Amino acid sequence: MTARIIDGKVIAAELRGRVADEVARVRRDHQLTPGLAVVLVGNDPASEVYVRSKHTQTQAAGMASFEHKLPADVSEGDLLVLIARLNHDPRVHGILVQLPLPKTLHTETIINAIDPAKDVDGLHPNNAGRLAGGFAALSPCTPLGCIILTKSVHASIEGMNAIVIGRSNLVGRPLVQLLLNENATVTIAHSRSRDLAKLCAQADLVYAAVGRPEMVRGDWLKLGATVIDVGINRIPVPGAKPKLVGDVAFQEALDVAGAITPVPGGVGQMTVACLLVNTLRAACAIHGLPAPAV
Numbered sequence: 001m002t003a004r005i006i007d008g009k010v011i012a013a014e015l016r017g018r019v020a021d022e023v024a025r026v027r028r029d030h031q032l033t034p035g036l037a038v039v040l041v042g043n044d045p046a047s048e049v050y051v052r053s054k055h056t057q058t059q060a061a062g063m064a065s066f067e068h069k070l071p072a073d074v075s076e077g078d079l080l081v082l083i084a085r086l087n088h089d090p091r092v093h094g095i096l097v098q099l100p101l102p103k104t105l106h107t108e109t110i111i112n113a114i115d116p117a118k119d120v121d122g123l124h125p126n127n128a129g130r131l132a133g134g135f136a137a138l139s140p141c142t143p144l145g146c147i148i149l150t151k152s153v154h155a156s157i158e159g160m161n162a163i164v165i166g167r168s169n170l171v172g173r174p175l176v177q178l179l180l181n182e183n184a185t186v187t188i189a190h191s192r193s194r195d196l197a198k199l200c201a202q203a204d205l206v207y208a209a210v211g212r213p214e215m216v217r218g219d220w221l222k223l224g225a226t227v228i229d230v231g232i233n234r235i236p237v238p239g240a241k242p243k244l245v246g247d248v249a250f251q252e253a254l255d256v257a258g259a260i261t262p263v264p265g266g267v268g269q270m271t272v273a274c275l276l277v278n279t280l281r282a283a284c285a286i287h288g289l290p291a292p293a294v
């Protein structure tokens, strides 16, 4: 058996196309141009790439993009002043602070300062709490992407056994809530869980978001399982560019899984596309318009 490869590039491009159509509609019918502000502190090379890609894709979807680059030694006070300004800027409907922040800044304080209505990362406690309570909320982008990729394989995941390996605020915890909203049966595991192999063997859906290269082995998987690999690990290669690998041993998993996302070209591709969805949703909600059809 060779698993079907879930092509995140194709699915993300299709989603961006649908967002662009809806943006064109709200601009035409409501004279509303959704706007996204992204704040980058410092010069982490991977973050710079992600922020550039957010800027390009936001503009390509017909939305306004506002980039704010601050030095790594910016004070917490100055960053909070910028966020307060963006909270009150009527052109801005989505605010995202690129993570990780330099260690001198307190991430929770910064996230909590974002207006929850503009929190397109879904990290503000209001949104995290609403999601946990099963209420409508802006949800983090990567978990949203995981659900869309899963649904490209299974129209319904009701009653399926899912395991989420990882419990970060950005991925694991919100993903658990989104899976519960889809009526999946969810096991939450993490790096300290005992006998992960045994837990995985029960799962129809495996979400690996633990940040450990190739930790999930092929022989842990149930035959035919759908595997969504959230990991992006850079492995140094002497004299060459680092190699990107996920949290799943891809070659081994190919022989056992029914469907699997590659790294790169899987979940990562969905993160920015879902950010565009959230920005459009936030803009419509702020202006009292019906939720867009994406």
Ligand SMILES: Nc1nc2c(c(=O)[nH]1)N[C@@H](CN(C=O)c1ccc(C(=O)N[C@@H](CCC(=O)O)C(=O)O)cc1)CN2
Pocket: 046, 050, 096, 097, 098, 099, 100, 121, 141, 142, 170, 232, 244, 263, 264, 265, 266, 267, 268, 269, 270, 271, 272
């Ligand atoms: N405020 C946030 N910070 C971070 C988030 C986030 O959702 N909100 N997620 C990640 C980084 N990220 C977006 O910000 C992101 C990660 C990966 C990709 C992506 O397209 N990955 C490619 C591989 C690209 C590469 O070479 O690194 C792929 O998987 O195909 C896009 C966005 C942490 N920070």
